[in-house]
Amino acid sequence: MDTPGHVDFSGKVTRAMRAIDGAIVVVDAVEGVMAQTESVIRSAIREAVKPVLFINKVDRLIRELKLSAKQVQERFTKIIQDINSLISALSEVYNDSDWSVSPDDNTVAFGSALHQWAFTVKQMHQANLQFQNIIRHYQNQAIEDLSKNLPIHKPILNMILEQLPSPKNAQPYRTNRVWKGEPNSPAGLTLQQCNPNNSLIVGITKIVTKSKHGIIAVGRLFSGTIRRGSQIRIFPNETLYRTQRVTLFMGSRQVVVPSLTAGNICGIIGIENPRAGDTITGQNVPQGMVPFEEITYINEPVITIAVEPKHPRELPRLLSVLEIITKADPNLISSINEQTGENLLSGLGLLHLEIALKDIEELGVQVEASDPIVLYREIPKTKVTQHEWYLSPNGENAIKLSVHPRSTEPIQVDVWQRDPTGNTLLNLSPALIPESAKESIISGFHWAMERGPLCAEPVGQTLIKILNLKLSENVTYRGKVELMSMVKEAIFEAFENAEMTLLEPIYSVQVTIPSEYLKEVTGVISSRRGQIENVEQKGSLITVSGNLPVSESFDLADDFRSKTSGKAIWQTRFAQWNIVPDQKVESIITSIRKRKGLA
Amino acid sequence: MTKNQRFEELFRLMKDPENIRNIGIIAHIDHGKTTLTDSLLANAGMLSSTLVGQARALDFLEEEQRRGNVSAVTRRCPNNYKIS
Incomplete structure (x- = not known):
């Protein structure tokens, strides 16, 4: 899949980033920094998640490209430079201290995850090793020795422990980046403190539906302690639930525990219809509390596809799978076309629906989908x-x-x-x-x-x-x-x-690009019946805001990518319904009537 | 230490937020997120090393892994957590 940073993901990426304080950026030594590497780093730094770098697949430089130690060194330098120019620019935008990475201060490791070895420069100095030694291991077919002498977990865990912050250290500066309330209010201070004895505050990042324990709401415990039996609620709603179980993820397993304290990531069982993005608190909250995300009280799906099982006998399974995925993602809505009996799936955009289809297939139902249909009024x-x-x-x-x-x-x-x-x-x-x-x-x-x-x-x-x-x-x-x-x-x-006419859904669009691509981006938007509303410069980046009809957005991703060499980070969001221009109305009506089999 | 004792020890360490690291592994698609995650889990005794690279670990994060976004939202690494 491509283009995270697109709206269809942005909620998800932001939520996942909210739960973590640090990130290991993995870069393929052969391919180097790619479009998605950039966009995940952008998302991380936007949420004040500190990066360290792991340059992976070094084995391929040796075995496939047969590079010399010097050439390998040059390639490492280039990757680190690329990463750092991005990190520095972003740190400037957000007024952060510079989180650039460097082999000298133990924020970069090199290795092969496949062959399970890795090293940092410090480690090489201590063991008095040269890169030539590693090349020799490959020449001598002694790869297993490498994973014994330079086991991968050592440098990686060292970087995590020494260079990435604990929740206690991170929450003071991360609070105002992941939460929109007043930082100096009692609620803001509570979030900064990460104290198990304070009020309970959990940000839900994910709902797990496939579990023997039932539906688990997984999230970051920013404050307080959650225990089996704790009275909790989805803030600001007042309905109280009793925590039936608290779970802890160990790898892929979930272990039931009696309680978990601030700073951990917990699973909560007992909330009715939890949603990703929910804010869980106890009955009482500190003054100034606001939820991590506003609850969108009405979903406005603007694109629909019809979904049918490849084998008609799988229809009952398709229906239960649709129920699972719409529960896990509040922005997906499934319905039945009463005229045709088709199962319809509506979402926020094309990519959003493509992912939903993948999910359906992964849950074991082969499906066929119609072309996407824009909804009109x-x-x-x-x-x-x-x-x-x-x-x-x-x-x-x-x-x-x-x-x-x-x-x-x-x-x-x-x-x-x-x-x-x-x-x-x-x-x-x-x-x-x-x-x-x-x-x-x-x-x-x-x-x-x-x-x-x-x-x-x-x-x-x-x-x-x-x-x-x-x-x-x-x-x-x-x-x-x-x-x-x-x-x-x-x-x-x-x-x-x-006399009737049509309303069409309009996306608001926001594109961030290096300033030299301004013309290309405004060109793409205006060529699609769009309007530019604002252009804002921040450091070396420019953010263009505007709007365009959903019906003109289908291959927007490709267009932005090709016209900006993959440098555009963009998102679209449903904004409003606008009257369709007169000259377009007739052809839209004709095609809808044809599709629906109306005379 | 038995498995149970190790878990008790881990659980005790997690009560102090100084001991916790909540980290993610992020990358372009196919740059090795899953393999790295599996590799680390294998070394922590949570996954057989023969399965490394087969995307077995962290089921609950599979979606993110597949979509090339964010993965491994949770790995806890208390300071004196022994790697088996």
Whole structure:
């Protein structure tokens, strides 16, 4: 997979980085520093994670490239220089102390993970060894001696212990990078202290669903102690859960432990529906506490694919796998197309869905996926008030209503219903309405809004006002179907008078590049119906912010990469729904209708 | 030390945050994250050395490994933790 640093990963990368204080950057001695090496280093330093370097696959320099000791040395120097120019530039951006690595201060090791040997310069000096000795081992086919004399874990663990910080040392300077609250508030100070006796604060980084213990929320214990039986909650929600088990990861195994203290990474069992990104606290929190991540109360998936099992008999397994992956990733939503019976999977972007498909296959179901589909919304062009009564099919009931696209007037009266795509149903009728009739009218509202008249996409951001209502005195004449179809048809008639158009999803996009690529990047954005909103310089890097339609974003990754030699770090995020330009509307409607099999 | 005693000792050391290192292994895809992780675990007695490079360790982080992002979110290395 490519392009971390892209939105589809950014939440995940940031969360993983939040849990750790130091990182071993592994670089292939043959390939050197690559695009992804750069982007993971950027993510690490952004979260104040200190790097050390391990130059790996040195065996290939000797065996495949047959380099001399001097040539090997030159290659090492080049890699270290490349890494350091990046680290220095980033340290400058974030006003950090310089975390450049150097063989002399034990922040660089060299070796072969495959053959399980490694060394630091210090170690070589102490043992009075030359690189020539290592080459000789390979010439003499004595690789096993290398792993005995220079076992890989020694230099690596030494670097970790001596050069990477403990939570106690790291939390004072990392708090304001991984947490947005006020650093000098009681909550900020608590996070900085890493004290087992303070209030409990855990940042959840990952949900493990495949476990014999059930669902485990895994996260970093920044403060306090978690015990079996502890009362905990997902801050700021107030529902309390009892900690059923606390687990500790030992390699791939999970060991149940009675308690864990500040600084550790813990597994918590007992929280209902935990999500990656959640903040777990006890009942009481220090003053000034804010969650690590804001809870996004509404997911706005903007791209959908249809997913079918290759073998129809695997459908039940596919459904259970879809349940697992949507639980682990709050931004994935699975649903069923009621017209076609297809299983739909919606997400934040193309890459996001590609990863989800890989996950599905890895959980053991072979699937076929449709081409990605951008989701649109239908919306009236103008406000329309229907002054005539609209009759129900039997003529015994009648309604007057008005439709208001993107209404901004404050709503104080009786809101009957809001739906997930931002539509509202208001009742201004003076009539007394029985509960059963109210339910039927709400159902008719949903019926109209779920499938708009243009191409059966949902209606969005529209306010429907019931201005007046006449209901039959006789209950049998105001049955559910009768009222539902009256409301739906009345809304559709108003839509016809208003004329409908489409809303399309818009990404906000943020690209960081070395300043010489500014022109290329603004070119890519504007050629895709995008707009540049801001250009900001920080050190030698420039950040361009703007927006572009989701439908124009499908091969954005390739475009950015090729035009900036892989130097662009970028992310996109759903921003808003915009009206589709007039000249585009017709062709979009035609293609959606064709896809859906509508006449 | 028996396995149990070793675990008790580890668990005791982890109570002091000075003894903890929470680290990640990060790299471009195929630069050797998994192999390094396996190698370290093998040397810590948590994985047979014959399995090194076969991506067996750290199941729970497999996704990140596969995606070339961040892996090995948790390795604890208390100061006097003995490597078997």
